[in-house]
Amino acid sequence: MTENNSPNSPKTHLCPGFLGAVSATEEDGAELANLLVGDALEAGRVSDIHIDPQADCYRLRFRLDGQLYAVAEIPRSVGELLVRSIEVEAGIDSTSRNERMEGSAELGPSGTSIRVARALTVQGPKLSLRLLEASRIEHDIRELGMEQGDLNELLEWSSHAEGMLLCVGPTGCGKTTTAYSLLNEMKPDRNILTLEDPVEFALEGISQIALDRDNPTQPASFAEGVHDLLRHDPDTLFLGEIRSDETARAAISASFSGHVLLSTMHSRDPAGAITLLRSMGVKDYEIAASLKIIVGQRVLRKLCGDCRQQRAAKPPEVEAAREQGVSLDQVWDAPGCEQC
Numbered sequence: 209m210t211e212n213n214s215p216n217s218p219k220t221h222l223c224p225g226f227l228g229a230v231s232a233t234e235e236d237g238a239e240l241a242n243l244l245v246g247d248a249l250e251a252g253r254v255s256d257i258h259i260d261p262q263a264d265c266y267r268l269r270f271r272l273d274g275q276l277y278a279v280a281e282i283p284r285s286v287g288e289l290l291v292r293s294i295e296v297e298a299g300i301d302s303t304s305r306n307e308r309m310e311g312s313a314e315l316g317p318s319g320t321s322i323r324v325a326r327a328l329t330v331q332g333p334k335l336s337l338r339l340l341e342a343s344r345i346e347h348d349i350r351e352l353g354m355e356q357g358d359l360n361e362l363l364e365w366s367s368h369a370e371g372m373l374l375c376v377g378p379t380g381c382g383k384t385t386t387a388y389s390l391l392n393e394m395k396p397d398r399n400i401l402t403l404e405d406p407v408e409f410a411l412e413g414i415s416q417i418a419l420d421r422d423n424p425t426q427p428a429s430f431a432e433g434v435h436d437l438l439r440h441d442p443d444t445l446f447l448g449e450i451r452s453d454e455t456a457r458a459a460i461s462a463s464f465s466g467h468v469l470l471s472t473m474h475s476r477d478p479a480g481a482i483t484l485l486r487s488m489g490v491k492d493y494e495i496a497a498s499l500k501i502i503v504g505q506r507v508l509r510k511l512c513g514d515c516r517q518q519r520a521a522k523p524p525e526v527e528a529a530r531e532q533g534v535s536l537d538q539v540w541d542a543p544g545c546e547q548c
Contacts, residue, residue, distance in 0.1 A: 218278045222254075222270055223247035230286055237293030244268070244290070245316035248339060255339060255380050259291060261332035266290070274380050274507035291333055298324035302333070312406060323406060340408045347411075349389035352382070353508070362503070366393045369444065369468040371500035372459060376475040381507050383472040384408060387446060390470060394444055398468075401440060403433040404448035415440075434458040438465065447471040456488040463498035478502035512548035516540050 220227055226243040229235060248254040248270055256271035266287025268280045282290075295302045298311030309326045316322075323338040349362065365373065373390070375383040388411060391400055395413050402411075405419040419433060420426035427433030430447050431454040437445060450456050450471050463469045475481040481502050485495055521529070521536045529536035542548065 218280050219270075220280050222251045222272075222277070222279045223268065225250075226268075227280055227282075230282055235286055235289060237289045238297070240286070240290050241293050241297065241315050242317065245320060245322065245337070245339070249316055249318075249320060249341065257337040257339070259287065259294075259335040259337070261287065261329060261334055263331060271380055273509045275509065288332070291335055294324060294335055294337070295326065295333075298322070300324065300326050323408070338408075347389055347392045349386070349393055352386065352389060358503075362390065362501070363393070365501055366390055369394060372463040372469045372471070372498045373501045373503065374450070374481055374499065375470070375472045375503045375505065376478060376481045377505045378474065378476070381505050383503075383505065384448075386503055386505065387470050387472060391444070391446060394468075398443035399441060400444045400446070401437045401442045402446040402448070403427065403430055403437060404446075405430075408448075430455040431458040434462050438462065438467070442467055444468040444470065449473065450485075450488075453488045456485055456490050460490055460494050460498055464494075469498075475504075478504040511540055511542040512545060514547040515545035516542040 223244060224247065226240060226247050229240055229243050244257065248257055251270065251272065254270045254272050255274075258267075258269040258271070258276070260267045260269065261284075262281070265281045265284055267278060268282065269276050269278050271277075292302055294313065294315070295311075297313035297315060299313075300309050300311040311324045311326075313322045313324055314320065321340040323340060325336045325338075327334045327336075350359065354362070375386045377383055388409065391402070391411060391414055394400065395411075400414045402414060402416045403419065404416060407416045407418045410416065417433060417437070418426065419428060419430070427436055430450075430452075434445065434447070435458070445462055445467055447455065447459055447469065448471070450459055450473050459469055459471055473481050473484060475484055481504075482495060482499075485499075486492070518538050518540055521539045525539060526536050
């Protein structure tokens with residue numbers, strides 16, 4: 209569990225507290241879980257923790273700035289102890305043979321909210337932890353690093369909002385952050401309601417509702433929830449994600465009824481979102497009449513300001529820039545240092 213200089217070696221410096229506890233003669237599962245989450249928060253900008261079973265060990269990975277990094281490999285027995293402890297905290301039945309289960313927990317020194325997903329693989333249960341630390345979310349859309357032209361277009365839409373806006377991209381690219389930022393931009397003079405599965409962050413001044421399939425007083429699906437929300441005179445609705453035919457139909461229906469609707473989709477690019485809507489049974493004329501803006505986004509990692517340095521551009525880089533109509537002689541690289 210020591211780190212070497214290979215670029216593919218585990219980045220053990222990202223979880224020192226956790227690995228220090230693993231090295232002790234006796235491990236406490238709850239303590240290990242809290243230390244692991246605490247290390248992820250201390251590292252900063254970690255959005256997800258993956259606990260993956262291997263043939264003879266468990267592999268831990270952090271998603272940092274959208275990039276997945278291996279941080280450690282721990283003994284199989286320790287990994288199983290860690291998994292069982294997190295399952296208990298998240299209310300997941302560890303004896304269930306279901307392929308997929310979800311729950312939530314509060315872990316880490318400050319009780320950070322964690323969304324836990326469990327998948328039963330051939331080598332054992334895998335856990336995926338999404339860190340829902342509200343203090344990380346920028347609620348001002350002007351602080352998200354968008355190009356000025358794109359920002360102006362979104363601000364213009366938010367001031368005269370109509371129809372449907374979709375934020376699309378891969379997992380961890382900031383779709384929910386963009387949507388929340390737009391909701392905050394719109395909330396002063398609008399009645400805004402959200403329907404989420406689950407509610408990831410609390411937004412002041414906005415009514416948020418969580419799907420709950422086990423609670424008969426709460427909506428069990430997006431389609432059912434939209435039907436209920438329309439009775440509350442909403443100006444703007446936010447659906448956490450469009451991922452099924454019924455959710456797509458509910459979104460289109462709400463948009464057709466004169467309401468502003470925001471949602472997210474997993475899609476490689478904006479054109480792919482239209483293809484997905486078609487595959488969910490939405491007609492082209494319905495898409496044309498309701499869909500106003502698609503925000504396709506990625507997380508771009510910044511170079512470290514302490515170790516970045518200029519070098520001559522390599523021929524493939526020069527050629528790639530030329531294809532975009534740009535002349536390129538020098539580029540910046542960051543080889544890595546203690547600060548980053």
